[in-house]
Amino acid sequence: MDPHTPESFADIIQLARATFTGVVVESDATPVRALLRIQAQYGPYRIFITELSDGSSRKYRYYVLRGNDVEVGFDNSPDPRALRLKYDRIREEHVGEYIPHLHRTNKTRLLLTEEMNCVGFVDWLHQHLPLEPCLS
Numbered sequence: 001m002d003p004h005t006p007e008s009f010a011d012i013i014q015l016a017r018a019t020f021t022g023v024v025v026e027s028d029a030t031p032v033r034a035l036l037r038i039q040a041q042y043g044p045y046r047i048f049i050t051e052l053s054d055g056s057s058r059k060y061r062y063y064v065l066r067g068n069d070v071e072v073g074f075d076n077s078p079d080p081r082a083l084r085l086k087y088d089r090i091r092e093e094h095v096g097e098y099i100p101h102l103h104r105t106n107k108t109r110l111l112l113t114e115e116m117n118c119v120g121f122v123d124w125l126h127q128h129l130p131l132e133p134c135l136s
Contacts, residue, residue, distance in 0.1 A: 009027060009036045015119065016040055019042070022039075023040040024038065026038075032055070045129065048061065048065070049063075062118065062121040063103075071104075072104055074116040074121060075100075075103075076100045076101070078099065079099060081101075081110050082099040085101070100116060
């Protein structure tokens with residue numbers, strides 16, 4: 001297990017609470033892996049954050065939904081479409097490989113990306129889905 005996981009999870013939780021409303025945190029850890037799940041609200045959007053660390057690799061999902069539609073989803077799952085985009089075709093040696101990618105338009109568009117972290121996700125939100133200030 002990565003000895004820094006509890007600290008990084010605490011940082012992610014703190015960032016989520018500072019950025020979103022209605023933050024619900026769920027975490028679980030065993031000697032071989034740590035899991036963090038966060039659900040929250042960002043204006044009209046529902047936010048889903050998942051971090052999974054097994055000490056040697058890190059899997060993440062950062063999703064933004066409006067209603068039931070995926071506005072954007074960053075993850076590094078071994079998605080077959082992402083594998084094909086990266087390698088043209090899926091070969092046995094690439095099966096199960098984590099490929100950072102972005103889902104758009106209710107998961108009908110997929111783009112390869114650089115690895116993402118929660119700070120980068122929040123920055124992306126502020127740049128691409130800014131919330132209108134409340135006028136009182």
